[in-house]
Amino acid sequence: MGTLDGKVAVISGAGQGIGQGIALALASEGASVAALGRTAAKLEATCELLRERGVVKAEPFVLDVLDTDRIPSVVEDVAERFGGIDILVNNAYTGCYGPLLSLSDEQFQRGFDSGPFAAFAFMKAAHPHLKCNGGGCVINLVTSAMVRWDLSTYGAYAAAKSALRSLTRAAADEWGRDGIRVNAIAPHAVSPAYAGWQAAHPEEAADFCASIPLGYVGDCEQDIGRAVAMLCGPDARYLTGATVPLDGGQANFG
Secondary structure (H helix, E strand, O other): OOOOOOOEEEEEOOOOHHHHHHHHHHHHOOOEEEEEEOOHHHHHHHHHHHHHOOOOOEEEEEOOOOOHHHHHHHHHHHHHHHOOOOEEEEOOOOOOOOOHHHOOHHHHHHHHHHHHHHHHHHHHHHHHHHHHOOOOEEEEEOOHHHHOOOOOOOHHHHHHHHHHHHHHHHHHHHHHHHOOEEEEEEEOEOOHHHHHHHHHOHHHHHHHHHOOOOOOOEOHHHHHHHHHHHHHOHHHOOOOOOEEEEOOOOOOOO
């Protein structure tokens, strides 16, 4: 038996990378998975991998999180098809990087729309289902760039994720009486985005990896997904409102 048998997880950005890794790890513990993302083919590929693991149920839901008006209806669709929602993972993010003076207002706002605004819409829509099922779990993905020693070129990204971290803490405080735990993770993982950056900037990537005490960038499933499965399971029942750095010891959150 898995620690998440009978649970239903909603994961945004599940078509690849960290979102897919989390989906695989939760499924390995017995959870059914609603895989959300922009690209149908990628979502179906994730669901096929989940089915190969023997997951009870896996279905794709095409959604761009920038379309926040659609989020409540998609959440209701998931709840109806799966019979409820126990776990919400806000992973999808479409933001920008670069010096502040190089960014347009639209680029800056995009990070907030796809980050804290989308997460807020998901969390509000999922709340009654999480509460109804006797208490659920929300995991929001933030970043160690929030506490980076030099925020140059990471300002817009860190600002949006810092807002999401504050939202995480507020929801944990307000929803604890409903039995809902809300935590954030700040991961490093070999996602497609990281692999592309590594290929384009090999020297910088080597220095980055060397600054990680454990000496490597994490695996999407084994290092990030498995940790999320633990956070969503009974062994973490007393943990809420926390930001967990899954980065091999690089960041100092104080």
